[in-house]
Structure formats: C-alpha cells, structure tokens
Amino acid sequence: AKGESLSICVFGASGDLAKKKVLPAIFSLYYDRHLPENVRVFGYARSKMTNEEFKEKIRESLPCRISAAGNCDDVIESFLERMHYVSGLYDDPKDFKALDQAMAAEEAKMGKKAMRIFYLSIPPSIFVPVAQNAARECSSSTGETRVIVEKPFGRDLESSRELTSSLAEVLAEENTYRIDHYLGKELIENITVLRFSNIMFQPLWSRAYIRNVQICFSENFGTEGRGGYFDNYGIIRDVMQNHLLQVMALFAMEEPASLDAEDIRDEKVKVIRCIRPIEMDNVVLGQYKGRRDGDKQLPGYLDDETVPPGSKCPTFAAMALFIDNARWDGVPFLMKAGKALHKRQAEIRIQFHHAPGKLYKKQLGSASEMNSNELVIRIQPDESIYLRLNSKIPGLGMRLDQTDLDLQYKTKFSEANLPDAYERLILDVVQGDKRLFIRNDELEEAWKLFTPLLKTIEDDQMAPELYPYGSRGPIGAHYLASRYNVRWGDTY
Numbered sequence: 001a002k003g004e005s006l007s008i009c010v011f012g013a014s015g016d017l018a019k020k021k022v023l024p025a026i027f028s029l030y031y032d033r034h035l036p037e038n039v040r041v042f043g044y045a046r047s048k049m050t051n052e053e054f055k056e057k058i059r060e061s062l063p064c065r066i067s068a069a070g071n072c073d074d075v076i077e078s079f080l081e082r083m084h085y086v087s088g089l090y091d092d093p094k095d096f097k098a099l100d101q102a103m104a105a106e107e108a109k110m111g112k113k114a115m116r117i118f119y120l121s122i123p124p125s126i127f128v129p130v131a132q133n134a135a136r137e138c139s140s141s142t143g144e145t146r147v148i149v150e151k152p153f154g155r156d157l158e159s160s161r162e163l164t165s166s167l168a169e170v171l172a173e174e175n176t177y178r179i180d181h182y183l184g185k186e187l188i189e190n191i192t193v194l195r196f197s198n199i200m201f202q203p204l205w206s207r208a209y210i211r212n213v214q215i216c217f218s219e220n221f222g223t224e225g226r227g228g229y230f231d232n233y234g235i236i237r238d239v240m241q242n243h244l245l246q247v248m249a250l251f252a253m254e255e256p257a258s259l260d261a262e263d264i265r266d267e268k269v270k271v272i273r274c275i276r277p278i279e280m281d282n283v284v285l286g287q288y289k290g291r292r293d294g295d296k297q298l299p300g301y302l303d304d305e306t307v308p309p310g311s312k313c314p315t316f317a318a319m320a321l322f323i324d325n326a327r328w329d330g331v332p333f334l335m336k337a338g339k340a341l342h343k344r345q346a347e348i349r350i351q352f353h354h355a356p357g358k359l360y361k362k363q364l365g366s367a368s369e370m371n372s373n374e375l376v377i378r379i380q381p382d383e384s385i386y387l388r389l390n391s392k393i394p395g396l397g398m399r400l401d402q403t404d405l406d407l408q409y410k411t412k413f414s415e416a417n418l419p420d421a422y423e424r425l426i427l428d429v430v431q432g433d434k435r436l437f438i439r440n441d442e443l444e445e446a447w448k449l450f451t452p453l454l455k456t457i458e459d460d461q462m463a464p465e466l467y468p469y470g471s472r473g474p475i476g477a478h479y480l481a482s483r484y485n486v487r488w489g490d491t492y
C-alpha cells in the first residue's frame with residue numbers, strides 16, 4: 001500500500017549463499033510482483049565496493065524466468081535501481097548506524113511506515129554480534145523488524161541454547177525466522193496435503209501397513225571449497241539434524257488442529273520427542289576418498305586444502321530411527337545422507353507390508369521388497385510422487401510386474417509453478433507467516449536427539465568407513481538396512 005515500504009537487508013551480501021540463493025530469490029519475487037513497488041534491497045558486507053561494482057557482481061546471478069512478457073532486462077534494471085550496497089564491519093555499531101541512515105534515507109522518499117527484514121547470510125561465528133548490532137542500531141522506528149537466521153543454529157544442544165538466548169536478548173521469538181530451506185521445497189510442503197486431504201492414505205499411514213520409511217539425500221559432488229565450514233559440522237549436523245529430521249517430522253506427526261504455524265509446530269515437536277535415543281549400533285559413518293575416473297582424478301575429502309589432515313569428519317551417515325508412539329512403534333525410519341555419491345537426489349520412500357495370502361505368490365516370487373507397494377515422494381530432482389503397484393502384464397498368460405502410478409511435476413505442472421525454496425520462505429517472512437520456520441523448542445528437541453550421538457562420535461574419534469567418490473556409499477549402510485530386513489530403494 002502507498003505510504004508503506006519494505007527494506008530487505010542481506011548481511012553477507014558478497015558471499016556464496018547471498019549470490020546463489022538469497023538475492024536471486026528476492027529478485028524473482030520482485031519480478032513476479034510479490035513485493036511492493038516501494039521495496040529497497042540493501043547488501044551489507046565487509047568487502048569495499050561501490051554501489052555500481054556490487055550491482056555488476058549481482059546482475060549476472062539474477063535469473064530471468066521464461067515469461068510471456070519477455071521484458072526481463074527492464075525488470076533487472078528497475079530491481080538494480082532499488083539496490084544499495086553498504087560496506088562495514090560486523091562488530092562495529094558505527095557501521096550499523098551508517099546502514100540505518102542509508103535505509104532511512106531511502107525510506108523517507110517512500111512514505112511514513114517501513115518494515116525492515118534482515119537476512120543473516122553469514123557464518124555462525126558472527127550471528128550474535130550482527131543480530132545484536134542490527135537490532136540495536138537498525139530496527140525500524142516506524143514498522144516491524146524481522147530477522148532471518150540461516151543454519152547452523154549451534155553445534156549441539158548447549159551452543160544452540162547459548163545462541164538462542166543471545167538472540168533473545170535483542171529479538172523477540174515472534175520476529176525471529178529460523179530458516180530451513182527444505183521446508184520451502186514444493187514436495188515437502190505437499191507431504192501434509194497428501195496425508196491429510198486424501199482419505200486413501202489416512203488408514204495406511206501407520207505401523208499397521210507401513211513396513212519401513214526411508215529418507216534419503218545424496219549429492220554427486222563433494223564439499224569442494226566448503227571444507228573449512230563442513231569439517232566443523234559434518235553431514236549429521238549439515239543436513240540430518242535439520243532438513244531430514246524436518247521431513248521425518250512432517251511425515252510422521254499427528255494431524256494438527258489447524259494449519260496455523262503454532263499447531264503444526266506443536267505436532268512436529270511432539271513427534272520428535274517420541275524418537276528413541278539413537279544408538280551407535282544403528283549408525284554408519286562414511287567419508288569419501290579420491291578416485292581415478294578415466295584421466296580425471298576425483299578428489300577425496302582429505303584432499304581439500306581447507307580440511308585438516310587426517311580429519312575423521314563424516315561426509316556420509318546412515319541411521320535407523322524409531323518413533324516410540326502408538327502409530328509408529330517398531331517401524332524403522334532409515335535415514336541416509338551423503339556427499340560425493342553417484343547421484344544427486346532426495347526422496348522419501350515408504351515401503352508397505354506385502355499383501356497377505358498366497359494367491360499370487362508364484363507369480364510374484366518370495367522376495368517381499370520386490371512385490372510390496374511403495375510410495376515415493378521424490379523431493380528433487382525430477383519432482384514427482386509415484387506409487388508402485390503390482391499389475392498384470394497384458395497378454396494371454398498370467399504374469400505380474402510392478403508398475404508405477406506416476407505424478408511427474410515436469411509434465412503435469414509448468415515450471416513456473418516450482419519456485420525456489422528461498423522464494424517461498426522470503427515471501428512468508430514478508431507476510432509474517434511462520435508455518436515453515438523452526439520454532440525454538442523444535443530446535444531444542446532436534447539437538448536433544450542428535451547431541452549425545454555426536455558427542456559419542458567425536459569423543460571416541462570414530463573412524464568413518466571410506467567410500468570412493470561417486471559410489472553408492474559405504475557397504476555398512478547396506479548391512480544396517482538388512483538388519484531390519486530392508487533394502488534401500490534408491491539404489492535398486
């Protein structure tokens with residue numbers, strides 16, 4: 001509305017995340033007219049740069065969607081006109097005062113009320129000073145101030161509590177948006193829709209029909225260039241404690257009382273609290289090693305110069321989790337995540353019990369996983385949902401085979417309907433919708449679950465099983481699954 005403006009400031013504006021994700025997402029929202037005309041975007045970082053230099057740097061990362069209007073260049077220009085760069089230190093209140101003034105000068109041209117959003121796209125070691133300085137020196141004096149924090153939110157329960165309480169000194173929980181970008185992914189938002197709006201799934205969604213659930217994440221590249229960050233965290237903190245646990249919670253939670261943020265998050269917290277403490281016996285760790293591929297040498301994790309020599313940091317982990325409640329008692333939830341594997345893919349795979357009785361035993365064979373129903377929610381790439389069924393192969397004989405009822409997003413929906421996760425989440429912050437953000441108690445429960453395990457791994461200096469770059473991961477993951485009579489579906 002006229003008289004109201006929006007200022008978004010990205011701290012760490014010259015960093016990778018800002019350039020690859022955050023600024024392009026803000027641009028796409030602007031492009032699709034989801035942001036008010038009166039929007040200003042500020043980049044703040046330490047590097048000395050002029051406004052023009054910053055804009056040149058950003059320009060090439062702004063995505064032009066194929067659109068009927070075909071006027072992307074004009075939109076880029078008008079977006080860049082709304083951008084400003086401020087360079088400053090992260091621990092000097094004076095520099096934040098200068099930022100505040102730069103924001104105020106722009107806002108004064110636009111109206112009386114201004115909402116401010118700060119995006120902390122910075123390393124965890126400076127979260128607290130930046131949040132404190134921003135809150136103290138740059139809070140909007142005329143409208144709301146909201147702060148988006150990127151993971152990692154701490155390294156364990158204790159450091160996460162410290163971070164939460166330091167942020168709480170200057171920021172109300174209500175205005176703190178902890179981002180987990182997996183929650184912004186189309187297919188992950190669809191889990192709740194699938195479960196609670198389709199009657200056919202409701203009776204099936206429990207131990208009575210589900211034999212196991214697999215939540216798998218793999219990437220076909222290593223930590224290239226991010227080894228310094230990664231080595232301090234490892235794969236469990238990097239994607240399991242947050243992204244994969246969130247997926248599991250949405251998958252397994254009870255039906256929320258409403259779609260309100262608090263109701264959904266109440267249910268997630270409740271189900272996470274029901275997860276049994278993880279035993280080391282149920283965990284497999286791996287680390288990728290170099291491999292020769294034709295005349296190319298694929299680097300091992302330890303070949304990364306930013307990784308300390310001899311590091312035991314896991315780049316792969318697989319584990320079996322159990323939810324001790326009435327719905328899921330005894331059902332293994334197998335989680336697997338790794339870098340430098342044979343493909344990039346994330347999915348949830350639900351394997352059902354096989355049909356009782358003996359009618360088609362002869363045709364189907366006895367290996368149960370070969371003939372039981374499976375529902376797959378493919379998060380990425382090739383977003384899709386498919387249901388594996390047994391069916392008769394057409395013809396005169398009686399032969400059965402598995403076929404898929406297949407919902408491929410690519411063919412069913414146009415690409416424009418698949419916004420990047422960051423787009424959805426930043427728009428939610430503008431609109432004050434917290435459904436897809438992590439509440440502090442949820443974060444606390446996630447750390448309570450993983451901290452003892454991480455402590456054992458690190459105190460005991462557990463050695464990861466080595467696996468070659470580009471492979472399917474350590475063989476131990478296979479043994480872990482077979483202990484529960486499960487075969488990983490993503491490596492069939």
Ligand code: BG6
Pocket residue numbers: 181219238239346
């Ligand atoms: C990030 C992790 O949170 O998620 C990265 O820090 C990982 O290590 C990334 O590569 C994966 O995100 P996406 O959206 O590409 O699956």
